Amino acid sequence: MMNKLMMTAASAALLLMSGVASADDPAAAMALAQKNACLSCHGVDKKIVGPAYKDVAKKYAGDKGAKAHLVAKVKAGGKGVWGQIPMPPNPQVSNEDAEKIVSWILTLK
Numbered sequence: 601m602m603n604k605l606m607m608t609a610a611s612a613a614l615l616l617m618s619g620v621a622s623a624d625d626p627a628a629a630m631a632l633a634q635k636n637a638c639l640s641c642h643g644v645d646k647k648i649v650g651p652a653y654k655d656v657a658k659k660y661a662g663d664k665g666a667k668a669h670l671v672a673k674v675k676a677g678g679k680g681v682w683g684q685i686p687m688p689p690n691p692q693v694s695n696e697d698a699e700k701i702v703s704w705i706l707t708l709k
Contacts, residue, residue, distance in 0.1 A: 629704030657708040
């Protein structure tokens with residue numbers, strides 16, 4: 601029993617250290633958003649400079665192309681959808697991180 605517990609803890613630690621994040625792991629996805637400075641402009645449930653992530657999730661609910669569209673928007677930036685303040689491009693965010701962050705955002709209620 602103790603070995604199983606230690607193996608589970610070790611596996612969890614390895615996953616955290618490897619940067620694995622998904623919609624199934626909101627804390628890891630939020631950590632990626634923090635690491636990539638997304639939370640400087642976006643709050644989970646309140647507008648800062650850009651829209652709240654919950655508002656983004658609501659706007660794109662049921663849109664099958666939303667994930668690809670939003671990943672592209674993270675990378676290229678944009679303006680006009682949420683007002684006139686532009687979102688700057690974020691080419692430093694890897695495609696993998698952008699996909700994980702966007703997947704998490706789209707699960708928010």
